[in-house]
Amino acid sequence: xxxxxxxxxxxxSPELSVARLQTVVEDAARFNRLAGVTGVLLHDGQxxxxxxxxxxxxxxxxxxxxxxxGSHVDIVELARSHLGQRQFxxxxxxxxxxxxxxxxxxxxxxxxxxSRTVESDDAAPTAVDLLxxxxxxxxxxx
Numbered sequence: 001x002x003x004x005x006x007x008x009x010x011x012x013s014p015e016l017s018v019a020r021l022q023t024v025v026e027d028a029a030r031f032n033r034l035a036g037v038t039g040v041l042l043h044d045g046q047x048x049x050x051x052x053x054x055x056x057x058x059x060x061x062x063x064x065x066x067x068x069x070g071s072h073v074d075i076v077e078l079a080r081s082h083l084g085q086r087q088f089x090x091x092x093x094x095x096x097x098x099x100x101x102x103x104x105x106x107x108x109x110x111x112x113x114x115s116r117t118v119e120s121d122d123a124a125p126t127a128v129d130l131l132x133x134x135x136x137x138x139x140x141x142x
Contacts, residue, residue, distance in 0.1 A: 003083040005053040005114050006063055007127070009107045010072040011045055024071050025095040028062075033092040037062045040088055040135055044100040048072055049107055052085050052121075053133060078127070079111035086134075087128060096135060106130050 012021075025041065032038065035058030041050045052062055067075060088094070109127035125133070 001055055003053060003086060004055055004056050004059050004081065005050070005051065005083045005109050006059060006080045007051045007078040007114075008066075009076050009078060009103075010050075011074040012043065012048060012072055012118075013070060015073050020071065022096065024069070025093055028065075029093040031065065032058075035059070035062050038086055038088045038133070039093060040091060041093060041095040042098040042103055042106070042134070043095060044098055044103045046100070047103055047107075048112045049078075049098075049103050051087070051128075053083055053088065078107065079114065081114050083110075083114055087132065094135075098134065100135060106134065112135050 014026075021043070028041075032052070034053075035054060037052050037054035037058045039050060039052035041048060043049075050066070052066075052120060054062070101122040106127060109125075109130050114126075114128050
């Protein structure tokens, strides 16, 4: 089955509370599970960076829902591409708090093709490398 991925950044709506964000994430997890979409949502309290992956039809319906959501504004798509394999196969949606400087660094990284570097090439990590490195320790701490 072909897979695609989309990454974007956006600005949280000023009235978005922590409780409302939790509800949004829970609703998204249910919807994404039905659509066959997995991913992660990083937030620094003001901005979001989300990476989602899945089959084209499921991804399209999830992304359309994201574009219509009132929880954020100023959506900027960072990348959209085909994938060889999922990066987050077990998470229909996971929201993680992150430092604003790390979110900025990730947003300005190389998202082209959602590729990963070869293990021996640590000098030029891609955005997916940085995302994985950022997410892994947060999940083991939970």
